[in-house]
Amino acid sequence: MWVYEKRLQFPVRVTKRDLKMAKLIFDTLGGASGELSASMEYLQQRYTMPIPEAIALLTDIGTEELAHLEILSSLVYQLTVGASSEELKKAGFDAKYVETGGGIALVNPDGVPWSSSYISVVGDPIAAMTSNLAAEERARAGYDQLLTLATDPEVIKVLSFLREREVVHFQRFGEMLNKLNDM
């Protein structure tokens, strides 16, 4: 089970609306390499892991990725709150997003809904862990891309934090892969 703590893992305090940036950030929410993908992939991989260390690591990283989903949803919310339908349309938001009145849907920037086909839940622990290493690197590259486009220091702070976390996860998954290979 899970227990919710009523705070963000990293505080988000954006005061300037930026619809274009918000649209791009949707990739980290409902995109193929986004935080929802990461969280669901790791949490669902746990059951067939052969050693408790792997189960523990997937539980704790999978849970942290859920907290990242909340950070990014907060970021998109603060970047878009109060925008009119007209403004959203002008910023290139998909018609469906405009229709939902600014709800933070789990879609990519083109409005394509998140799909479990994005994630790799295979019973083989080596295959699973190797997929996770690639997932962390794809996520890191995504944040690098967003960081080249971000201008608001508050947004940059949040994205940099999330990028750094992917690097930490990559290191731990790498150690876990070595451990599994040595078995």
Added chain:
Amino acid sequence: MTKSELLDQLSGIGILAQDLRLFLDVNPTDQAALADFRQVTAEYRNLIALYEQQHGPLTGGQDVNSTWTNHPWPWQHEMMGGNA
């Protein structure tokens, strides 16, 4: 300390604890990391207690009045009428 300052501190110590947690997941018997983890989580618990005393519960199960529901939620910061 303001609410924002407390939340920043909680975030900093929380991330330190999380990093040690992940390291211990892979290396559960590392004595130095275990000692650090005990120290950091004790600091974290103290800070949680201080925060909850001033600003209400961080977990719903700890709520004794209506602050869990009614106090601002984490994405509602000062400029938006909250103070996360």
